[in-house]
Amino acid sequence: MKSDIHSVYNLLSNVSFLDWIKNPTEETDRFWEGWQEEDPKRKQQVKQAKALASSIDFKKTSPEDIRKELIFKRIQNSINEEKEEPAPNSFRAHNTQVKSDSSRIWMKWAAVFIGLIVMSGIYYFAFNNNTITHTTAFGETRNVTLPDGSEVKLNGNSSLIHSKAWESGEVRDVWLEGEAYFTVKHLGAQQKFVVHATSDFNVEVIGTEFNVLNREGKTKVVLSSGKVILNLQNETKEERLQMAPGEMVEYIHDDQVLTKKEVDPMVYTSWRNNRLIFDDTSLLEIKSILESTYGLTVKIEDKSLLEKRVYGSAPSNDISLLLKGLERSLGNQILIEGKIVTIK
Incomplete structure (x- = not known):
């Protein structure tokens, strides 16, 4: 090949x-x-x-x-x-x-x-006329109300596709690229709600609150409340994994591997309240957020800084304040020139 x-x-x-x-x-x-x-x-x-x-x-x-x-x-x-x-x-x-x-x-x-x-x-x-697509630009967030009354908050550089309406008993399918926080309405008929992250991996729920990040060959699911079931099904394996509140599961697309660990959901969902929380977060992870969510190009002069751990918080809806907060937490100078950010 x-x-x-x-x-x-x-x-x-x-x-x-x-x-x-x-x-x-x-x-x-x-x-x-x-x-x-x-x-x-x-x-x-x-x-x-x-x-x-x-x-x-x-x-x-x-x-x-x-x-x-x-x-x-x-x-x-x-x-x-x-x-x-x-x-x-x-x-x-x-x-x-x-x-x-x-x-x-x-x-x-x-x-x-x-x-x-x-x-x-x-x-x-x-592309069917019976569907709706919601998108956000870099650095933009958007609140979406789904046909069943469920609420979704889209993070920057994300898209969500769903039907204009769901019939009674029909599976509520949505497709996500990027990041979103879901508050799913529980329906009396135990009507499933399924978030499709890739062609072989989805998140199945009845009524709950959770965050899905689907970017760069990885999908992360963080459960705030309720219960979800993760489905992995492809030509080589079939796996179902149940999550409990306070757990995060990461799926690596190429390796087709699921890993689960306990986390503080607020660290991964605070963006929906216009705040980013850094709790033992590597600069490498922060670089990925700045590039994929805000459309910035991040240059780090000293590559050893990539593993530096950051603690603190900063507003997520103001990029200049975010970078100033990051500069204080890192203790390193940050230069901004248009869409290029250099960390010295």
Whole structure:
């Protein structure tokens, strides 16, 4: 393969990436072009993912149609492109190994297209007139009331997709890219509420309060109250994990690993009250927040600072005050030049 299959798959599972392909803007062009410049391998991954995603008209093609013969023909074409040149006669004895290699290639591409089928369902759903999409810009938060009366607060650089209405007894499905805090209304009919973070990982609840952060190949779920069940289901494993209040579960997409630990939910949910709390938080984690939520480029001159732990709090709705608070907590000088932040 020319690039890591999981990286291409992650791009195909990324709502923002697919939005960029379908509806590019100057802002999203800058973001994705900048992302590619950070690592030369990413350009090839983006090229492959764009070719796969652009080959299907998500607006007009239903999931059932995508399952038909054409998609498997594309898989076969991809396999043919990956096959090695025919072996010389003296190496015919290794034919079994060639078949084995082809099988592995088939399984890798089949996994990608299975994921693409799932994502096509999401995007067929997203482009349907019966759905609503909510988005936030960098540094913006937004309160959303869902059709069932549940409340969602979206953090910066996030998007949420859901139906305009849910029938009685229907599963309340929503799709999240970014970060959101959910206060789910409990319905008498025990009607499930499901947050889809990736094509193989979702959060299932009845009525509860929890935070979901879904960015950069990781999904974190923090439970404030009630009960949730996490579902991991893909071609290699199926796992259900129940959470209790005060627990955080992190899912690493590429590794397909779930880890659970006890936390203080306020540290991870204080942003909804326009506050960020740092409690033994590494500068590396803070850098990720500043870049993914606020759209900043953070440069750290001394790389050893990345592991420095930070304690304290700062307002999250004023970036200048946030950076001043961080400067005091770190004890290091912070310079701001437009969208570029340098920590000395």
